[in-house]
Amino acid sequence: MGAPFFHSPVQDLVDHKIAAAYNEAGEQYLAYADGAAGDLFAFDGDYAYGDRESWALLVAKLKALRAAGRTELGLLDLGCGPGTWIRRLVIEARRLGFSRVRARGIDLAEGQIAHARKSCSALARLPGVTLHFEPGDIRAPFSEKDGSVDLCLCLYGVLNHLSVRDMGAVLREAARVTGGWFIATVRATGSTPTIYVDSLQAARGFRQDNHFDRMDVELANGRHISFASHLFSSAELRDLASGAFAIEDLRGLDLFHLRFALDARFNPTERVRADGLLPELDRLEEACCRHPGMIDFATHLLLVAKPRTEG
Numbered sequence: 001m002g003a004p005f006f007h008s009p010v011q012d013l014v015d016h017k018i019a020a021a022y023n024e025a026g027e028q029y030l031a032y033a034d035g036a037a038g039d040l041f042a043f044d045g046d047y048a049y050g051d052r053e054s055w056a057l058l059v060a061k062l063k064a065l066r067a068a069g070r071t072e073l074g075l076l077d078l079g080c081g082p083g084t085w086i087r088r089l090v091i092e093a094r095r096l097g098f099s100r101v102r103a104r105g106i107d108l109a110e111g112q113i114a115h116a117r118k119s120c121s122a123l124a125r126l127p128g129v130t131l132h133f134e135p136g137d138i139r140a141p142f143s144e145k146d147g148s149v150d151l152c153l154c155l156y157g158v159l160n161h162l163s164v165r166d167m168g169a170v171l172r173e174a175a176r177v178t179g180g181w182f183i184a185t186v187r188a189t190g191s192t193p194t195i196y197v198d199s200l201q202a203a204r205g206f207r208q209d210n211h212f213d214r215m216d217v218e219l220a221n222g223r224h225i226s227f228a229s230h231l232f233s234s235a236e237l238r239d240l241a242s243g244a245f246a247i248e249d250l251r252g253l254d255l256f257h258l259r260f261a262l263d264a265r266f267n268p269t270e271r272v273r274a275d276g277l278l279p280e281l282d283r284l285e286e287a288c289c290r291h292p293g294m295i296d297f298a299t300h301l302l303l304v305a306k307p308r309t310e311g
């Protein structure tokens with residue numbers, strides 16, 4: 001495939017900082033991102049609303065493949081972190097009757113890959129399941145054959161850590177291997193604040209620099225971490241993805257739930273508990289998630305795309 005994939009010493013240092021940040025976060029990242037570790041399908045973490053919506057979409061795509069008669073499934077998770085989404089998908093795919101599931105997760109942070117391997121070891125031994133987690137950089141070409149991946153995922157902030165310069169090549173490579181859908185979520189320009197690797201409570205202070213696309217964090221334990229963080233507008237993401245993909249949907253995920261969260265730092269918690277609030281927030285999300293003036297205030301943007309077919 002084409003450019004860029006060059007690695008300067010400066011780029012190596014930037015990569016090292018991202019990997020180090022997620023390696024250091026370790027299991028804490030899992031608890032922060034996914035909530036109660038016990039139940040994979042509880043969706044009770046900080047991002048519960050977005051998780052539930054993303055999961056409903058993924059299940060719908062699995063069902064569409066089964067309805068089309070497919071019994072074999074190919075999954076690729078770019079920046080898989082602790083492997084939570086692959087675990088969910090492999091379990092659900094077997095439940096829906098896929099008899100062969102081939103899945104691979106790639107991540108720059110070896111510590112996250114180690115978690116993924118550990119938590120998926122029983123799943124990986126099931127008959128008909130081929131499951132690998134590999135340390136690696138999603139800016140390098142993928143080993144998958146053209147069109148061999150039914151669901152290619154890149155969820156929760158992975159693309160925010162790339163330089164925009166690298167995005168075109170990564171998306172073209174994702175389109176090359178995808179036969180079904182490419183599904184990505186990224187942090188939006190107007191999203192609620194994040195330090196990516198842990199909850200905001202774990203930070204004494206942080207700064208998102210949109211000029212240099214950097215996030216600097218002073219953690220509660222006194223350590224400083226600093227890594228690449230580019231926030232996307234929906235227009236920018238659409239432009240970048242359109243080069244390689246036909247966009248099926250681009251919507252905001254969580255415009256309201258986090259802003260109304262049960263968080264004593266910025267909300268009167270009794271009011272948040274009011275009956276009927278959550279269904280009302282769901283209704284507002286649905287009504288506003290594609291609104292041109294509101295979409296960029298979502299916590300994440302959700303992209304659903306199919307590779308462009310020639311001609």
Ligand SMILES: C[S@@+](CC[C@H](N)C(=O)[O-])C[C@H]1O[C@@H](n2cnc3c(N)ncnc32)[C@H](O)[C@@H]1O
Nearest residue numbers: 079080081107108109137138155156157158161
């Ligand atoms: C916020 S986490 C999301 C993890 C996972 N997708 C999830 O939803 O739980 C972002 C992940 O992207 C990984 N990452 C960042 N840049 C990467 C790159 N160039 N290649 C591979 N992984 C990368 C980080 O190591 C981290 O595990």
